Amino acid sequence: MKIHLDSIGCRLNQSEIETMARQFRAAGHEIVAQAAGAELAVVNTCAVTADAAADSRQLIRHLARAGVGQIIPTGCWTTLQMKEAASLPNVLKVVSNLQKDDLVSEFNSESKIPNLEFETEPLARQPLPGLQRRTRAFIKAQDGCDNACTFCVTTVARGAARSRPLAEVIEDVNFALAGGVKEIALTGVHLGAWGQERGIHLRDLVKAILDQTDAPRLRLSSLEPWDLDADFFRLWENPRLMPHLHLPLQAGSESTLKRMARKTTPASFRALLAAARTVIPEAAITTDIIAGFPAETEEEFAETLEFVREMGFAGGHVFTYSPRPGTAASRMRGQIRLEVRKRRNRILREALAESAKVYRRKFVGRKMSALWESVTELNDRGWQMEGWTENYLRVRAAAFSPRWNEVDEVELVEAGEEGMKGRLVT
Numbered sequence: 001m002k003i004h005l006d007s008i009g010c011r012l013n014q015s016e017i018e019t020m021a022r023q024f025r026a027a028g029h030e031i032v033a034q035a036a037g038a039e040l041a042v043v044n045t046c047a048v049t050a051d052a053a054a055d056s057r058q059l060i061r062h063l064a065r066a067g068v069g070q071i072i073p074t075g076c077w078t079t080l081q082m083k084e085a086a087s088l089p090n091v092l093k094v095v096s097n098l099q100k101d102d103l104v105s106e107f108n109s110e111s112k113i114p115n116l117e118f119e120t121e122p123l124a125r126q127p128l129p130g131l132q133r134r135t136r137a138f139i140k141a142q143d144g145c146d147n148a149c150t151f152c153v154t155t156v157a158r159g160a161a162r163s164r165p166l167a168e169v170i171e172d173v174n175f176a177l178a179g180g181v182k183e184i185a186l187t188g189v190h191l192g193a194w195g196q197e198r199g200i201h202l203r204d205l206v207k208a209i210l211d212q213t214d215a216p217r218l219r220l221s222s223l224e225p226w227d228l229d230a231d232f233f234r235l236w237e238n239p240r241l242m243p244h245l246h247l248p249l250q251a252g253s254e255s256t257l258k259r260m261a262r263k264t265t266p267a268s269f270r271a272l273l274a275a276a277r278t279v280i281p282e283a284a285i286t287t288d289i290i291a292g293f294p295a296e297t298e299e300e301f302a303e304t305l306e307f308v309r310e311m312g313f314a315g316g317h318v319f320t321y322s323p324r325p326g327t328a329a330s331r332m333r334g335q336i337r338l339e340v341r342k343r344r345n346r347i348l349r350e351a352l353a354e355s356a357k358v359y360r361r362k363f364v365g366r367k368m369s370a371l372w373e374s375v376t377e378l379n380d381r382g383w384q385m386e387g388w389t390e391n392y393l394r395v396r397a398a399a400f401s402p403r404w405n406e407v408d409e410v411e412l413v414e415a416g417e418e419g420m421k422g423r424l425v426t
């Protein structure tokens, strides 16, 4: 069967869709880049903001208009709105997050197609058709979350925290490496909770990947600050672990963090960053912040802004607070007017952009390694490459030959608005 796969939202959704591609191929299906001509489409939907939910609905309608006769929506928006998802055109069935791991095997058995052992096929690095060939693989290590941050719909949609067995994660890492990727990115809903139900910690998984695989570059995706301690940062004594920490702050005001039910405070967050910078002084620390959380006063906003400036982040995302159905925050009094939320968002983005610029400037004149993710032919003598340094700086450089998926030493010669200009060190 010709199957089209698509996902909206986070790296976890992407990682899950890549796993489904591998499973469908193992059962003899063909993964096609375009919806037109596909007999089945699977869409991994997102509900993190109202816009993401709207994009999910729109994508399903678009696939039906493109002529896909059977559509299976899954993912967070689908899990929260099963009835609405089932009512959309050409929907064959809806699959919640909790059933998602069995989506392919169930589809095959319902279509009377034998379920070959998925392990038979390495995590084919044949890229998902239409998607850029991958230099980095997102490997799912964990799902769900036991916290109840009051703004968060993911914890509602993804269910209780659960960790994938270490051996399975190692197997996926080795499959991806066998497929040619040069970087592994570990991902999860609440990655820092990996292993908690077995009395072990994410550090054990990271150590195991560094010891038991040849991953040249290992990157960790978002980590909740309260899961980490000073000792955790000792892992970065291994240069294969990329010096980039994404630690969602969400707010820099203690009272706002309390209303968010976040298990951190400005003081503990500040201490954690100090501990991290003691071991990894030049680490890129990026973050997420919510602008305009319910009842956020001008004073609380000023505290958050001041705190963001103090932390010296290397970048991050600012989200305009979006009330999500089913979350405690959506029922809170003191909802802030949209234009105020947007104004606060703009001010926080400017502050983050400024500290990111300061961070980038520190590396002008330095030599770092870069993994090239895209190459463009400039003329008959040269190629333009774009990629990421180990501390997640976007860098562009020219070369005489295309160096896609190569890791090169590069001298950073200039800090631009968005990234760095580099010169290949030969």
Ligand code: SF4
Binding pocket: 145, 146, 147, 148, 149, 152, 153, 154, 155, 189, 190, 224
């Ligand atoms: S820890 Fe993260 S995933 Fe869990 S409830 Fe909070 S924001 Fe949501």
